[in-house]
Amino acid sequence: MTLEQATLPAARHSDLDTVEAEAIFIMREVAAEFERPALLFSGGKDSIVLLRIAEKAFWPAKIPFPVVHVDTGHNFPEVLAFRDRRVAELGAKLIVGSVQEAIDRGELVEERGVRASRNRLQTPVLLNTIAKHEFNAALGGARRDEEKARAKERVFSFRDDFGQWDPRNQRPELWHLFNAMHMKGEHMRVFPLSNWTELDIWSYIEREDLEVPSIYFTHEREVFERDGMLMSVSPYLQMLPQEKTFKERVRYRTVGDMTCTAALRSEASTIHDVIAEVAVARITERGASRADDKFSEAAMEDRKREGYF
Amino acid sequence: MDLLRIATAGSVDDGKSTLIGRLLYDSKQVFEDTMASLQRASEAQGLEEVNLALLTDGLRAEREQGITIDVAYRYFATPKRKFIIADSPGHVQYTRNMVTGASTADLALILVDARNGVVSQTRRHAAICSLLGIRHFALCVNKMDLAGWSQNRLHEIEDAFRAITDHLGVEQVTVIPVAAAPGDNVVDRSTNMPWYEGPTLLQFLETVEVADPARHAALRFPVQYVLRPQRDEYHDYRAYAGTIAAGEVRVGDEVTVLPIGARTRVTGIDRYHESLESADSGTAVAIRIADNIDVSRGHMIVASGHAAPAATRFTADLCWMSDGKPLCARQQFWIKHTTRRVKCMVESLDDRLDVENYERLASPECFPLNEIGRVTIKTLEPVFIDPYAISRDTGSFILIDPATHLTVAGGMVREVLA
Structure with missing residues (x-):
């Protein structure tokens, strides 16, 4: 030193x-x-x-x-x-x-x-x-x-x-x-x-021991794939004939409306796991999970x- | 891990956006989807390679015109530090944006093109960063690839730049030769300049020590909000919420409350459920005092014996930021200083600063947009100020136009007159 x-x-x-x-x-x-x-x-x-x-x-x-x-x-x-x-x-x-x-x-x-x-x-x-x-x-x-x-x-x-x-x-x-x-x-x-x-945000949630909705952690969900993203099956989202549903272990990285928020394949079950995942993520949170931003460069x-x- | 705030400055074409883009990209802070959208945007502009400058130019008009209009804030972290970069446009018409970006920065990152060396804009940027109280300058001599990786060229530019910083009294100056487009010495060490033994830009940013030895030692606590919970278990609780602007406070300290000047003692420092023994500058707390004194927002709790002067007349360096009308003597404004807002008048315009030649010139009758100069300000009620050179948080203020409510000036206190 x-x-x-x-x-x-x-x-x-x-x-x-x-x-x-x-x-x-x-x-x-x-x-x-x-x-x-x-x-x-x-x-x-x-x-x-x-x-x-x-x-x-x-x-x-x-x-x-x-x-x-x-x-x-x-x-x-x-x-x-x-x-x-x-x-x-x-x-x-x-x-x-x-x-x-x-x-x-x-x-x-x-x-x-x-x-x-x-x-x-x-x-x-x-x-x-x-x-x-x-x-x-x-x-x-x-x-x-x-x-x-x-x-x-x-x-x-x-x-x-x-x-x-x-x-x-x-x-x-x-x-x-x-x-x-x-x-x-x-x-x-x-x-x-x-x-x-x-x-x-996640480090603070961990430090403060804050509760977050369960969908931020891994869970099994019925999904289908659209534009490379996993969308949840729900009464609010109309599916195309060729879109097939399947079960997947997923979590959400952002929480928005069910019609425009996509899930990610993930096994992260604790805040600690989520932090580890975010730290090495190679896609931005909005890019990974928001269909609403993909309309144009300046959406x-x-x-x-x-x-x- | 601590936080380093950086202001970047550079002339329009010296590759500042590319350098920031390279810094983010090589330190693996650029995500795949961002890269994909950059690729699309670069192709749309007919470019063969990805234009890293597009990483920082976010608004539609900026992408269309290929310029940076506003201050953009960029965030990245390495295992050693978190960084906030205030990326300001370089052109003279955006001087006010650079003043804004520099106002919260610990370090100025200044760029020159190795082929052009120090130009008038470099002089202007250095002057503004110094005026805004930044004590650490890093000069990136960019495009070394286009200057034949020449050590002599670097030395020439370094000598010219040090002449400037000596004049401005900036003591901490680091000069780094880089080539942002290919990435030499930004994150990864260049193999093209074996003669350079200093740190890469990122190594430097990770290790530079910016703690300010001249930091104001006496307590300055602007009262922001009075906490009086309407709940039974805290029936008699009364505390003054705020962020310590300078110095530190301990339980038991003798303090003075401005403007009334009453002395009292600190009986508690609360931060949520914690009771602290002491707290230092930058901490958001609630302070309890021994006596029942009239204290409200805009008042200030200070160390007894080291009170800030309650000033009604002082000089300041001002940057005029209104594109509506010029600043002329006798105009009235709201001044916002710490948590206090009072009426004021710009009594006189005393000089103007030539930010390229560092001369104080006779003041014009009025200041146009982006003019920086010395003024004398008179307030209707006292403000509790310190010189900016001693305390950034209690030496700075903004002026607000009472008719349009726009922020029209940023100012730094120089001397208390009355």
């Missing part, structure tokens, strides 16, 4: 401590600066971490804003059960924006055909939920490492009166100084986990402009 190494400061913040403290800071800024914030919760791993950050930021007080879930009506039942249990544990208020109800009321029209998905229908329901409850900030679990359009997203991401994102007109974001100012009708999407990676950018989460 050289002299220089010997004199290094011994105790340093770990990278997880650093991103956790940053996320807590952002969460508190939102609670302090906005009259009516809400936390968007999908039941997926990122929003599970987001909810723990909220719990920590305000402890021993309760989370000072409601939890909002946009339910496509095509969600995994395991995830909905998990959502209800977790929200009850925290004593938080849950608000559900329902795509099914919007369709029933005739406000939205269901896509048709074998590739029909309610993915795009989430956007108007989310925007309506935000407008109806007059939320002026919506906290989300998106991370910049997920996707290239998200790599350019601000932590405080401004949305105009129409709920839209304009990538060429973003506010500069310097140091840790977040500009929360907005007019009535405008709102802010806030992403406290911006600087987290997929591996950070995410286009949906974000419309107000997608």
Whole structure:
């Protein structure tokens, strides 16, 4: 060991401590600066971490804003059960924006055909939920490492009166100084986990011993193959004549709508196994499991402009 | 494992995006599906080889125009460290984006083309990174393959660059000859430059020590949020939530609450279910104090005897970021400093900084977009500030236009006047 190494400061913040403290800071800024914030919760791993950050930021007080879930009506039942249990544990208020109800009321029209998905229908329901409850900030679990359009997203991401994102007109974001100012009708999407990676999320879930929905771990499922991805057999997804179902040991790497989230062959049965798998993965999580991103090179950018989460 | 934040800067064509792409690719951070989509995009552009620059140019307009418009954040980790790269555009019209990218960085990664050497943009980037308080510079002399792998050429460029950093007072400078397109000395050691004995870029990034010896020692704790749980078991609980901006705090410490100036004692430092004995800068905590004092968001708890001045007039270096209108004297704004937002006026524009020749020139009447210069600011209520050179978190601020709510300037405190 050289002299220089010997004199290094011994105790340093770990990278997880650093991103956790940053996320807590952002969460508190939102609670302090906005009259009516809400936390968007999908039941997926990122929003599970987001909810723990909220719990920590305000402890021993309760989370000072409601939890909002946009339910496509095509969600995994395991995830909905998990959502209800977790929200009850925290004593938080849950608000559900329902795509099914919007369709029933005739406000939205269901896509048709074998590739029909309610993915795009989430956007108007989310925007309506935000407008109806007059939320002026919506906290989300998106991370910049997920996707290239998200790599350019601000932590405080401004949305105009129409709920839209304009990538060429973003506010500069310097140091840790977040500009929360907005007019009535405008709102802010806030992403406290911006600087987290997929591996950070799983390492944190392990460190904090957080429960995640069972579909993140290996289980036997009836699936069929489409575009090189394993899709779950479900009443919501129409199969083509040549598509054959079979049983497979799988897990999910992301949790979205059943119509656009694919499963992976995996034997990972613990968080530790999942971390080992993620650490050596050679495909991005969205590439591996999201049919909705494959439409075009800029699919995410286009949906974000419309107000997608 | 710790976290290193890097700001990259480079002129438009010196291969910065390619270098980052190479760094991600050779350290095996690029996934197969990303590579496949890059291949498609490269073919669409009529390129024979995969254009690694496309890894960092994410927006549609950027891909179409082949330029980087905004700051993109990239993440990668090796077993030794986690890295966040703020990749900023190089062109002069995006100076504000570079200021943004540099504001949180520990290390500046500056690129030059070996054929062109140090150019005016290199001088500008170095000046901005230094102005934003980055103390460690790594100069990558890129495209060494196109300069005949010449050691003499490297030395020429290094001498020119060190003249700049000496002038700016940057002490930690490392120069690495690379060729990003073929990958020499980025992750893997070059066989074309046996005369070079220093680290590869990745080796350097993994081991560079950026701990700041001049870090502010006195406690600065901006109060972010008051915690008063409405539950029976915590009936009398009251704590002040925030992140320690500088120094450290211990249970039992004598502290002063600004702006009222009342002295009290720290009785508890809570972090979720943990009760800490002490906490240092960067930690998000909730602090309990002995006395019932009026404390709310925007107030600051500081070490008694080492209080930050409650300033209403100070000078600062400002980067004007509004593409709407220029900054002229007597304009009013909101200033956001730590967790405090108050009204302020830019009383005067005192000079402008020529970021290519490092001269302070007479101020123009107004600052156009991307101008950097010294100003005097007057606030309606006091702000608790330190010089930026001593404390980044309590020496920085933004200005917000009260009409449009846009962030129009980033500033660094230089001197407290009143």
